[in-house]
Amino acid sequence: xxxxxxxxxxxxxxxxxxxxxxxxxxxxxxxxxxxxxxxxxxxxxxxxxxxxxxxxxxxxxxxxxxxxxxxxxxxxxxxxxxxxxxxxxxxxxxxxxxxxxxxxxxxxxxxxxxxxxxxxxxxxxxxxxxxxxxxxxxxxxxxxxxxxxxxxxxxxxxxxxxxxxxxxxxxxxxxxxxxxxxxxxxxxxxxxxxxxxxxxxxxxxxxxxxxxxxxxxxxxxxxxxx
Numbered sequence: 001x002x003x004x005x006x007x008x009x010x011x012x013x014x015x016x017x018x019x020x021x022x023x024x025x026x027x028x029x030x031x032x033x034x035x036x037x038x039x040x041x042x043x044x045x046x047x048x049x050x051x052x053x054x055x056x057x058x059x060x061x062x063x064x065x066x067x068x069x070x071x072x073x074x075x076x077x078x079x080x081x082x083x084x085x086x087x088x089x090x091x092x093x094x095x096x097x098x099x100x101x102x103x104x105x106x107x108x109x110x111x112x113x114x115x116x117x118x119x120x121x122x123x124x125x126x127x128x129x130x131x132x133x134x135x136x137x138x139x140x141x142x143x144x145x146x147x148x149x150x151x152x153x154x155x156x157x158x159x160x161x162x163x164x165x166x167x168x169x170x171x172x173x174x175x176x177x178x179x180x181x182x183x184x185x186x187x188x189x190x191x192x193x194x195x196x197x198x199x200x201x202x203x204x205x206x207x208x209x210x211x212x213x214x215x216x217x218x219x220x221x222x223x224x225x226x
Contacts, residue, residue: 011115017079019108020052020070024080026105027051027145028087037149045084047145052080054141059116062133063123102200103193109162110192113138113169114185118177127174134170139163158208161217165195 027047031039039047053070060068070076116137120130139155139162146153155163169192176184198204204217 011111013075015111017075018104019111020056020076021079021083022101022104022108023055023141024048024052024083025087026101027141028084030145030149032087034149041088044087045080046148048080048084048087050144050148051141052076052083054144055112055116055137055139058140059112059119059133059137062136063119063125065119102196106165106193106196107189109138109166109196110169110189113166113192114173114188117170117173117188118181118185121174121177130174131167131170134173135163135166138166138169158206161195161199161204161206164206165192165199168192168195 025048027050028044030051031044031047037043053068053076056070057068060066113134115134117130117134120133121127125133139153142162143153143155154160169188172191173184173188176187199217203219205219207218
């Protein structure tokens, strides 16, 4: 399998910048469409930066990998700045390519999850700790933005299983990494994309945590069994 790139630890720069750019764009859009708080350019830039780079910051800080990787080259911040400019110019039109943004968002979650997990395993952390690092890497940026917006992060509420997508990607990577880290990276990202689309196609939502049923899913529009 040497023909496969190790997407977790040797991520091509273009792919890393693409995933950062998608998250940065989502963060900037969240600021621009917020009618309750009128965020200025500093607020929009902060949202874009936290969404784009926050997960990587958290991963590197947890692993003691400093200075964080996204600051060792100018291209990550340049990408965030480009996404800010894009949203300022054509923000409303981005909704017309929602399907593409949805795909890239799933790709970003998978890549952040497997890279965080891979870095943690290579740092000698046990599997359960690596799963934690991978999951936090994937969802950390969104959580930081929600905190700034004075919102409860959606991953903490009964909603679409976004955080569980990251857990699944990290888990698949851990299992497959025993055989090949290259195959594991591809498998983890693919699992994130498939589960992301499957959960939305089926309308899956997490249960309210009132009992053992919290570990199950419910269909959107149906009553929770709890």
